[in-house]
Amino acid sequence: MPEMHFRVRWPDERIEACYSPSVVIKDHFVAGTTYALDDFRERSRIALTIAAERVREKYGFLCSRALGQLARIEAAAAQFEATPGASVTIVSFED
Template sequence: MPEMTFQVRWPDGAAQHCYSPSLVMHDYLRVGADYTVAEFVDRTGRALAEASDRVRAKYGFACTSAAATAEQIAHAAARYPAAAVVRVVAMDPAPVPS
């Protein structure tokens, strides 16, 4: 199963590198896009749950790394107002152009 990383910049300029066990993040986030903290937490939470479900379907168990990433994002997000802006600065591998 292909995995990926993505990097975000929080409202105070802090960078966070995140992991996903699936390329599904491309369905939820775009490089260069800004999201409110609330929307970012929602999008990444749904994407990481879907990624974990894909791992479960393939290997028979949930992905603890996806759960850990969602927890790290939620923990970081708690420092900011829900309406503050998060920017997605990189995704690796990059999405394949359609």
């Protein structure tokens, strides 16, 4: 299964490398695009859940690393909920 990393820029300009066990992340994000915080969070939930399920289909268990990445995204996004106009940019994909 082709895993990949993607880099995001948070509203505080911090760049974080994120993980997906599947290239499905590219079906939900476009490099160079900025997403409203809630949209980014929802797209991440969908994509990383699909990726974790693909691992289950192939290996018989959910990908805990994908679910851990989703938890980190949720926690980071929560820090910016009160920030008006908060957005997240997909900086790049790294296959």
